[in-house]
Amino acid sequence: MLxxxxxxxxxxxxxxxFEGSLKFDCGADGVLVLADNMASTVDRDTDCTIRLSLENLKALLAGKLNPMxxxxxxxxxxxxxxxxxMKLGSLLK
Structure with a gap:
């Protein structure tokens, strides 16, 4: 799925x-990393980590969950x- x-x-x-690096940590479901202007599912250290469920990640990316x-x-x-x-918001539009 990721x-x-x-x-x-x-x-x-x-x-x-996309400046910087960002990781969505979905626990047992895996990770989604935005870094070097691309997305991957390979775990690595990032500038920022957002921990959330896979369902909440899908809702966030679909615009159904407001980050704040x-x-x-x-x-x-x-x-x-x-x-x-915060920079992620410009990519989600």
Missing amino acids: NTIAERINTGLNGQG TGVMMGKLKISGNPAVA
């Missing part, structure tokens, strides 16, 4: 730059540099 999401993100990036609401409700837990997570 491989499919990574492929869709790579298609959606279409050459857009998700943090306040405890559905998203951010560690590392939150400024990197």
Whole structure:
């Protein structure tokens, strides 16, 4: 499932730059890493990590979960540099 999401993100990036690195940590379901202007499912150290369930990741990427609401409700837990997570909003539009 995360491989499919990574492929869709790579298609959606279409050459857009993303400064920094960001990891979506879905626990036992795996990780999705945005780094070097691409998405992959290979785990690595990143500037920022967002811990969430796979279902919440799908909702976030579909625009059905507001990131700030998700943090306040405890559905998203951010560690590392939150400024990197803020840049994600421009990619989701």
